[in-house]
Amino acid sequence: MKDGKLKTVYVCSNCGETSPRWMGRCPSCGEWNTMVEDVVVPEPKSAARKAAGARPAGVTSLVADRLSSISTTEEKSRIVTGISELDRVLGGGVVLGSVVLLGGEPGAGKSTLLLQLCGAISRQHEVLYITGEESTRQIKLRANRLKVAQENISLAAETEIDEICGLIEQAKPELVVIDSIQTMHSSDVSSSAGSVSQVKECTARLLAVAKAHEIPTFIVGHVNKDGAIAGPKVMEHIVDTVLYFEGDKTLPYRVLRAAKNRYGSTNEIGMFDMTGSGLAEIENPSQLLLEGRPLGTSGNCVACTMEGTRPILSEVQALVTKSSFNVPRRTASGFDFNRANLLVAVLEKRAGYFFGSLDVYLNIVGGLQLDETACDLSVCLAMVSSLLDQPIGDKTVAIGEVGLGGEVRSVTFLETRLREAQRIGFNKAIVPKHNLKQLNVKEFYGLELVGVSYLREAINAIK
């Protein structure tokens, strides 16, 4: 390697494609402006191998194990952190030997979350926290503020990856945190820290150590301006789990979401509140989202969406007004725009409510994105309520998918959704009639269940 001359190449930061010259558009993935300059040592052509000719048939030192002979014990394969929002997103705790990439905007709270994770498990487990961004003193100050137990947490400020891997192998901790991958570098790669080849190399080395010693490793990754983890896409392919920590300055909470998980569902979300003493779990998101909503106002309807296995009640707001434009304005925030237009068309054609020249503004309060078709019915009812200027009862929830024929179709997890509505104190639920057959209506004491087959019936139920 030493005699290899340095070579400048351009690497796509999205897919890792290389090219000897700069290009505006990556030929491999088609993204614009993703080619960045990088320096590499060209791999020596393995002349020896070429000279040796073809591989001899049937010669190997590799042995395959039978699946049945590989031992695992389920209860020992995960560490339950006790931070239930995090455990749920991970699929029931941290899997031994797994490598988790945590991405998020600057200041989202990545370091805070991981330090709290260290604190939570450090009573039973040895933890090693490697920081390349902050000094150990700064981490100490944060740990004091978060009031985490400090006994079993070891800290090191280092950015050279071989030093770090050596320390992990020597100290054999039960959990490792690397904050962040963009500050790490390997002296075998000539480009600067944070470049595509450095990030790739450092991730691969950490992965090898994590797998060999079954040490779960959390790696912090910064995100680029599009919100994706900065660095090659290959990094996301080689790790086991990719989590995003999303925090908007305008939202009262932060959401932890899995973009990929080899050991659990990616539907689950974890919700946290950033407080002076760290991240607090939000155990009751429905309550938070419904807090302070206007009562007795037209255009509001409550929907119930499933985020993974958890039902969350959320308020849908619609405002239908006379338009001052030639073409009426339609906007939807937190709900799919095309779906909203489709529902307007269904209301016009199948239920006889006309929005023709009226502006329709749709908003989901609290910043949640309602992607589920089970929220269709409450969106329709909110729009009709605004159109007629007729409020819907404050304690009414509407659940159901709306079809093009104006029919209200069954949804999944109706029972779970209704239990949530009952728990929060709702007294009326408008639900698909088909679904009712599967329910034991007597179980929903205090919650009147109104089964509807068509949109018209649902609208009559709120009048």
Ligand SMILES: Nc1ncnc2c1ncn2[C@@H]1O[C@H](COP(=O)(O)OP(=O)(O)OP(=O)(O)O)[C@@H](O)[C@H]1O
């Ligand atoms: N004293 C404090 N009181 C309340 N909140 C605080 C306090 N100090 C920091 N925070 C919160 O913590 C957030 C920063 O958290 P953290 O450093 O964990 O983020 P990060 O994702 O690691 O950021 P970076 O990408 O810069 O490393 C701030 O945005 C702020 O909301």
Ligand SMILES: [Mg+2]
């Ligand atoms: Mg940080």
Ligand SMILES: [Zn+2]
């Ligand atoms: Zn590309």
